[in-house]
Amino acid sequence: MKPLEILKTAMANSFRSKLRTFLTILAIFVGAFTLTITNGLGTGISNYIDGQIAAVGSSNSFTVGKTDTSGNPASGPKKYDASTRVLAAGGRPGSTQPALGQTDLDTIGAVPGITGVTPVTRLNPDYIQWNDHDKYQLSVSPLAGAQPQLAAGTALDDSTTEPQLILPSSYVAPLGFADNNQAVGQDATIGITDATGTLHPLTARITGIEQSALLGGGGAFINKALSTALADAQGTGAPAASKTAWANVTATFAPSSAAQITEMKAGLAAAGYTAQTLDDRIGTVKTVINGIIGVLDAFAVIALIAAGFGIVNTLLMSVQERTREIGLMKAMGMGSGSVFALFSTEAAFIGFLGSAVGSAAAIGLGTAVSGALARGPLSDLEGLHILAFAPGSVAGVILLVMAIAFIAGTLPAWRAARQNPIDALRYE
Amino acid sequence: MSVPILAAQDLSKTYGRGPDRFDALKGVSLEIGRGDSVAIVGKSGSGKSTLMHLLALLDSPGGGQVRVDGTDAKTLSGRRLNTLRNTMFGFVFQQFFLNSASSVLENVVLPLKIAGVSARERRARGMAVLEQLELADKARNKAGNLSGGQKQRVVIARALVNNPQVLFADEPTGNLDTATGRIVEDILFDLNINHGITLITVTHDHDLAARFNRRLYIRDGLLITTDEEHAA
Structure with a gap:
């Protein structure tokens, strides 16, 4: 029998007992629906978090600091080294962290794979x-290289000499703008105090407005020109030494594989620096969410396994009912392989129907619910679509369900295939 | 003498084991020539159906061998065996074994579908054989809605659609009234005489058996030379 004929016959056979097929499809529907929804939840939240992470900094950069070993228990006090400088650090009052100087910048820049090193200047x-x-x-x-999610306007331009900034949307109304669009293109004044207590007003162009963000912390984003101007103003009158001591530097690299990133980290660690990518810093959020999604997925798969037994049952009954027909086909020269293919194709087809309908329903309902949530209870988290459906993962769900159905169909199909034609014909 | 199309040597077949052991065939040897018409006659339980199933390669013998065109059936691969069943043999069953939900035409072309013949050719050959059996007007009817005689003719059409060399019939008139049975008999003998198809029929009906070239009488799993029951 030709494969196309097997497919056609299997499809026709699955509609012979409509009620039974319908009930089986319903069971698969529930599993596929759940799996698609949990998958959509995962995709939606991941998309949102990826967007939020991009708003904090570039994914192609490390934040590098000097590895501090003084905090290790029982290590005792450290010997003084004239080349080591420390800065006040956050956390416990009085704690310090080793500072990075120009030689450190050169060392970090020399690590293979690193394309650029920029000191992180704390601007206040x-x-x-x-x-x-x-x-x-x-x-x-x-942090340099951030890509905020814009509600209006355009991204920052680091190559221009015009000082630019992107404001969080929460600043729009308080500053006196009617709406986001009015703010874009306006010049704002930023005041900054230097080391001697003198206030320097600087003018900068607002190029964009950022959507309210989960991780951004409500700060403004500035381009290189404004950053330099602010740093110069802030540094006016400061001792020269303090201008060349930084707590962190940003080291950028070309887009790389995870293995390459690990290698660069190892290189930096060997040189005495601790490097973290954004994923390292914020990745735990994703891990937690992936864990939750994984548990939900597991429940959906349990539902599908239950549905799988439904398929076994349905097909076993079919095989029983069609014993004589199978015998007849074998008596007419149909091979065992074809009989097996016929029944397992029928199982996969039932699986396909259930999963296609289930996924379609999940996408339809999920999109509607997600839209309603985004407008209603979740409207504070701009850009969050709690359910997003990637074509790849939906196709993956359908294929997974079909695979489960196929596996469920192998037992009945095997029973059908191994039947002796004459035993089948004698069956009453 | 040419090679017989079917030959059996010392065929035996046993069902069950221990106290339930039943020897359906106890060593049967026979030869059937091309174009012959043979009736296998015996009572219920005599082993006649078992013999036909073994000859038709639907079952494997417990002992002895079946030769098809001189080839030992045991040496045939699964694929060759399936091809043989599909193209060389046709079966007419007493219980019809029609799929009552499908149309007459679909039932008839099932062997062609199994053989992998294209849909267009299936239709043409199916209609031709239905024409031959005067069933063309019923082609679209559901097989379940036919009368007994029509069903048996559909079964014969299905057996003929692959142009078999050997036609096996198991009690072909057993489920039919006398008049309809007569029509079906005539069709079978017409195929034998005018189309050269070897006809092998299992029956317990002595009037039907009388119309065949040869009669093989079987009792308790052994061929017997004379028609004892008839004589008695």
């Missing part, structure tokens, strides 16, 4: 103001 502007409206406090994101 005092306020931002537009025209004569009220002044508001402002913090700026210190």
